Amino acid sequence: CYIRLHYMHISHPPIDDFDVFKESKEQNFFESQESIVALCTHLQELVTAIKDLDENQLKDEFFRLLQISLWGNKCDLSLSGGETSSQKINIINSLEELKPLILVNDMERLWSLLNNCKKTREKASITRVDIVLDNSGFELVTDLVLADFLLSSQLATEIHFYGKTIPWFVSDTTIHDFNWLIEQVKSSNHKWMSKCGVDWENYIKMGKWVYHDHIFWTLPHEFCVMSQVAPDLYAELQKAHLILFKGDLNYRKLTGDRKWEFTIPFHQALNGFHPAPLCSIRTLKAEIQVGLQPGQAEQYMASEPNWLTSGKYGIFQFDGPL
Template structure:
């Protein structure tokens, strides 16, 4: 873990009434309850697929998750991971580090530990409960919600794919300025797609119902930091066209916005390769896994809508030729801040160094970029990254947690006067850029 005595304290549920406190007290137990209910509702399919062994696995998983929920609600000590999966040792070493940081005064527990750590830990314990309950170990407890989000966003998906196809049809005649304008529009569509976050809505319907393109002008005043021009400059600075990496957030409609942006990057010739980084197991309710990535492209390809299916077929060809690739890494499903990546996951850090631009989608990635600490709102994005900078990077994030940096002096106070919950509603957003090359 990066040692930095000047960094502010980690956000935690210690502060009664804080967003972290309310998340651990209310939202996380609600998510666990929905997971338990999902597993119970599917006991019939477990029986059909696996016989009585499936029913026993269902019972065991529910017992383990119920125990986990009780530990959380009663602020019990955080326990070591016991499933023996390859990342278990990393999680347990992290727990030991947290205990050393807290000293002998108190155990590492749900309400007295960094919020980022315990929230990530809950999802790892869900994975443990399933892994310890074969033959349903590979069951995605969040699949139903992710599928529903996509299906309920069909009109928006069709509208966006039609917009994408119209750009592509006129691509040859576009000027550099027009390319820039389309890039900015699609970057903002990808940004606002991040509002569809099922972990924040505790699994409730949060699909996209309106046209994502027509909404952009009305949403512009809510972008608190807009570094779109810096992102465009970084993207077009390299010759020949290089590689963009997208560290994904949510499946469903948000993933479609990311795929449409990546499609534009390839079709325009701005880049030759896009690498998507997702999660290796179900995570934060709606985060993208390899299965979600393949399923979404398959759904688009099979759609009974010309422009959507055309987009899907092209996306399939990108995957087939290697212009697009999906990758996961254990680091993305661990509680580390990204400033620890170079030390804790040097292979991943080296991969990102080869990119010309890295786009980090969503709120959790922003929390990890900034260490999920109690930063002053006027602190610079560069300072909050605490040395993390494998390549030029940009955070596309709608605000759903109480950490935000890079604002103008006094701006945070003004926003608080207007709405005390401005950091957690998803109403505001940032397109925030940093380049380590600018400091060379």
């Protein structure tokens, strides 16, 4: 239906670039202002102090911003039927109580990978992190804040973002959403929020942030066929040291949307899709999950029949070298 909507618009100038979901996405951003201000303030205070942080403190901050990016994935307009899904509380203050809801937690492996890259990186080399985006609005802010921290901490030297070529699944990010949001943050009356927007715009101008889109992300293929269907995209992803896949639909395509046993290893479910070390960052909104411990799924099913689809639980699920 999204493709039909798109072709209906492109065949009728002057509305050929019309995004039917634009108003809903922008509403999500504006209704989340208080949380966005708190997050941008936290980032700017962190960046100011980052040179004085020891390794353990840097790791703690990395974990904190990863979790914020995870729980930002709750803000999904396709799940809410277009109703408001804004973030109205300061998510930073909720992380401890949310931590038990992370069913698979491979954050330590992400830290080890990026910290080792940082320690072994020569001046001329780069560490590239790719982020396959999900929702615009508040979730996109959490992803950009994480990306800013990765650069500021030197855990990465380049961030590449991937969005949709057409309006997709209501709130999925397009290039218009990406640029619009950065402009809104830059134009804010709040000094720290505005500072974030200025920095983000500069990262783009300097080539430290690069945005890509590709038709493959809106095709029905599972990701294990990417190397045959879209070899150019697969080759681009192979340049990354780490790929972060945000959200539920990306997880479904990573795992082929099959009815796997809950305990099947993530590596097996990827079915040969290994362009680079990768991690799914997702709140559960579909009836698929792999890589759980024996008995873990049964425990949740006994008390919460909709545990797989409520968005209450989250994962950081990594596949890469041990």
